Amino acid sequence: MNRFLASELEETTPEQCTFQIVPVPFEATVSYGGGTAEGPQAILEASDQLELWDGESIPADEGIFTHEPVDCTGPAEQILARIEAAVTSASAHGIPVMLGGEHSVTLGALRALKKKHGTFGIVQFDAHADLRKAYEGDPYSHASVMHRALELELPVFQLGVRAFCTEEREVRAKHNIPHIDAKDLALKPLPENLLPENFPENIYITFDVDGLDPSVIRATGTPVPGGIQWWQAITLLEKAVEKRNVIGCDVVELAPQEGDHASDFAAAQLTYSMMGIIQRSRKAAEDNS
Numbered sequence: 498m499n500r501f502l503a504s505e506l507e508e509t510t511p512e513q514c515t516f517q518i519v520p521v522p523f524e525a526t527v528s529y530g531g532g533t534a535e536g537p538q539a540i541l542e543a544s545d546q547l548e549l550w551d552g553e554s555i556p557a558d559e560g561i562f563t564h565e566p567v568d569c570t571g572p573a574e575q576i577l578a579r580i581e582a583a584v585t586s587a588s589a590h591g592i593p594v595m596l597g598g599e600h601s602v603t604l605g606a607l608r609a610l611k612k613k614h615g616t617f618g619i620v621q622f623d624a625h626a627d628l629r630k631a632y633e634g635d636p637y638s639h640a641s642v643m644h645r646a647l648e649l650e651l652p653v654f655q656l657g658v659r660a661f662c663t664e665e666r667e668v669r670a671k672h673n674i675p676h677i678d679a680k681d682l683a684l685k686p687l688p689e690n691l692l693p694e695n696f697p698e699n700i701y702i703t704f705d706v707d708g709l710d711p712s713v714i715r716a717t718g719t720p721v722p723g724g725i726q727w728w729q730a731i732t733l734l735e736k737a738v739e740k741r742n743v744i745g746c747d748v749v750e751l752a753p754q755e756g757d758h759a760s761d762f763a764a765a766q767l768t769y770s771m772m773g774i775i776q777r778s779r780k781a782a783e784d785n786s
């Protein structure tokens with residue numbers, strides 16, 4: 498499998514890098530269009546076409562190391578254990594940046610970071626709430642990953658949701674999950690402070706690419722109209738990390754389609770832009786300390 502930005506960066510070691518890419522080509526429970534197992538490779542290949550300057554800084558200056566892909570054969574629990582081990586190893590050196598694969602891979606990262614950091618907040622970009630207790634009888638479904646997060650007692654903040662069922666509405670209400678859904682993002686101004694005041698300082702960002710409008714990324718299993726636009730996503734990410742410490746992130750649910758290089762490139766650009774936003778936020782925190 499390729500390295501992230503291999504066309505621009507020399508090979509290095511994990512110890513020298515802030516950003517630790519963890520490819521997880523897992524797909525088992527997608528419920529509409531398939532292909533997410535090919536997502537990590539497509540993002541890595543597309544990253545060769547990125548510019549090092551992201552418009553504001555050079556995230557690669559922090560160092561980017563690409564780990565070997567997680568072995569995604571076998572039962573779901575075994576795969577999640579391997580993901581947990583990979584993220585644990587990556588987080589020992591820097592910030593894990595996981596590339597999925599379907600959204601269920603996020604659970605492995607959450608388990609690893611919960612053991613290391615204790616409580617932290619999850620900022621979820623998604624077209625779907627993913628709050629079903631189980632989907633088609635599978636508690637490890639991509640449609641249930643945020644329900645598993647609640648069981649880990651991790652607070653969740655949702656952005657861009659526009660497709661969810663009655664069960665998920667009830668779970669949201671029961672757990673008082675803060676959110677700004679896609680319609681409100683489109684029609685109302687953003688609050689000055691995006692995250693609730695009592696939201697944890699440490700955060701994990703999980704970005705399902707179907708949270709973006711299909712005009713930005715179409716190659717995903719369940720594209721839903723009315724999603725987040727590109728610069729809106731960048732603004733939301735910047736607001737989310739403001740005065741927060743990002744302990745990990747992921748980009749999931751890209752399902753590459755032949756001839757659609759735009760979606761692959763957008764997912765790679767999104768991954769790199771997230772690194773840049775984290776880089777600048779960390780520098781601002783250092784300057785203010």
